[in-house]
Amino acid sequence: MMAEHDTDILIVGGGINGAGIARDAAGRGLSVTLCEQDDLAGHTSSASTKLIHGGLRYLEQYEFRLVAKALAEREVVMRLAPHISWPLLFVLPHESHLRPAWMIRLGLLLYDSLGAGHRTLADSRAVDLRSHVSGVPLKSMYARGFVYSDGWVQDARLVVLNAMDARRLGADVRVRTRCVSARVEDGMWQARLLGADGQARLCRAKVLVNACGPWAGRFLGDVLSCDRHPRVRLVKGSHIVLPRVFEHNHAYIFQQPDRRIVFAIPYEDDYTLVGTTDLDYTGDPANVVIGTDEVRYLCDAVNRYFRTPVQPADVAWSYSGVRPLLDEDGNASAVSRDYRITLDHKQGAPLLSIFGGKITTYRRLAEEAVDHLAEVLQPERAAWTADGDPLPGGDFADAERLLAAWSQRWPWLPSALARRWLRHYGTCTETLLGEARAVGDLGEHFGADLYQLELDYLIRAEWARSGDDVLWRRTKLGLRLSSGQRNQVQAYVARMVPLLVDATAQAAGARSA
The missing domain is CATH 1.10.8.870 (Alpha-glycerophosphate oxidase, cap domain)
Structure with a gap:
């Protein structure tokens, strides 16, 4: 057993939330240790649709507060990381039997207005697909469409850059390091961290942060022996990557007969990214893989709109992730993408846990999480990340x-x-x-x-x-x-x-x- 070290905050989980909290806390003058059992962004945070967006479809679920918050954060992320994020125009072909045109136009106007005061991107507009460049690869039945703006981000790189900045600010970031046990002694968390080298190290922390994503509930139950805690609903999302389906730089948002939406996005210059699915998941999040039914579903989504058909055999790559969402009844695609932060003192020392969330609002979540700890830890600095320096490599304008x-x-x-x-x-x-x-x-x-x-x-x-x-x-x-x-x-x-x-x-x- 290696010697122990002391820290203000021990963060367990190296996804976007854990890395964001580490950066925020280190920038406020707190000592931070972050441990991740695998790679940074090794699971959910690298398996997203790579969008920083308000979530147009959440308007139908009346998630106005979440959409407004995400639209504000969309601008912040693009300012913090101009090298790995950029604006993207989305085309929504109209199908009258799914949603009337007036409803879509009203929804887009609401989407624009919820981002007012923060938005640097273009407003939405109607387009004639018979003459617009985005109509060329579409079937002839699609004559009318709508264009709106959102953002794109390299999700795994966003996690790594937050961790790099946290390290620059003094955080100790440890990958391939698992927290195998933690208990409170004399008002401090005593955690046992097991590294890839097989060495166990003791870490004493004033606060323990559970940012384990899909493993958040399991960490509370198996590692901390907490009998009662919020339930996390695991929802599987899968994507396929196809050889480039269209030549222009617009993305598409397609309405499906089951009222879900699927994106088709220009990807890595020569490919098209298509996703995502939403399926309840009960297995180990580390072993999630796309199913043949999901591949067919996404191919069918593409074939419903484009002239040139694709087949499962055309798929160049696929990936799947498990999203940890707030446990609610109903269809998986309708479960809220908002987050919940809990602060528990019942163990004898503060335990902060993160449930739910989406990559777009990670910075806001991290700021709120550290704000929750301010009374206990008395940081040297107030919240700073909204207007702070760019992430590593992002200090350029053009x-x-x-x-x-x-x-x-x-x-x-x-x-x-x-x-x-x-x-x-x-x-x-x-x-x-x-x-x-x-x-x-x-x-x-x-x-x-x-x-x-x-x-x-x-x-x-x-x-x-x-x-x-x-x-x-x-x-x-x-x-x-x-x-x-x-x-x-x-x-x-x-x-x-x-x-x-x-x-x-x-x-x-x-x-x-």
């Missing part, structure tokens, strides 16, 4: 101007690679490149535009510990590499993690000394 500056500074850097790095790392690209002065300095080439230098950066700076961490979360280059190339990446990361992680830890220790 992407095209930055790319032009890079082409002058690094004329040897391939333009496609520079653009991808801008959309992943922003100004942190300078750190990634280090002393590189030519393509040859990027090291071994693994395929597509993935080089050794980028892999080393992700291991040192972004907690990548496996090939999947790189290929499916930090980037989506798994789509572009063969199985053999993916295996080479996996082998390289496995070989280099012990070397680079130890070297980084030693360098950090030397700096602190």
Whole structure:
């Protein structure tokens, strides 16, 4: 057993909520330890539809407060992370037998007005699909449509950037580290953390935060032995990725006969992302996979609208996640995406738990969570993240101007690679490149535009510990590499993690000394 260390807050869970709380709390001068049993964003937070949006469909469920809150946060996220988020125009083809045109127009006007005062995006409008570019791939029966604005974000990268900023502010972030037990002694939480190296470490914390997402209820029951706690309803959402179905940059929102909606979104330049499903789930969230019925459902959704049909065999990749929602009766797609924060002192020391939520409102949730703890912990600083500095790499105003500056500074850097790095790392690209002065300095080439230098950066700076961490979360280059190339990446990361992680830890220790 390793020696114990003290912290103000121990956060269990490295998804978007845990990382957001860590950043907020560390920025208020509190000492923070975050542990995640797998990879940052390893589960639900990397399995979203990648949207930062108010949730147009929630208007039918009268979730006006949630929609308004999310629309305000949509603007904040795009300001904090301009490199990994951007506006996106959505096209809604009209089908009179599902919803009358006046109802859709009224809903979009309400959507616009709920975002008034925060919105920098374009207002909604009606379009003639017979002449609009978005009508070209659609079946001829769709003559009328509506266009509105929302935002897109690289979800897993949003989690990693929050964790990076938390670390910059002093937080101790530990991946592949599981909280196996926790109890209160002398008014402090005594937690046992088990790392990937098999070493157990003791952590003493004034406050314990349960940000375990789909495991929130299980953590309370199995690890903390809490007999009574809010129930979490697990809802499975699956997506498919197809070779590009349409050529333009608009996205689509499709109404289904069951009154659900499905998105079709331009994805990674050469693909189309289609999702999502909503199914109640009772298994282990770590083992969730798409079902054949879900693949068919999403293909049918595409075929209902587009001229060129797709088949399950066309699917290039798929992913599934389990959303932890507030437990309510009724259809899974109608369950509220709002969140609940509970603060319990019954254990003898504060226990804060997060239930529900959506990626768009993560910053607001984190701010409220730390506000709940202010009386106990007396932070040095008030809430700050709404108007604070951008996330790492987001300190620029104009992407095209930055790319032009890079082409002058690094004329040897391939333009496609520079653009991808801008959309992943922003100004942190300078750190990634280090002393590189030519393509040859990027090291071994693994395929597509993935080089050794980028892999080393992700291991040192972004907690990548496996090939999947790189290929499916930090980037989506798994789509572009063969199985053999993916295996080479996996082998390289496995070989280099012990070397680079130890070297980084030693360098950090030397700096602190």
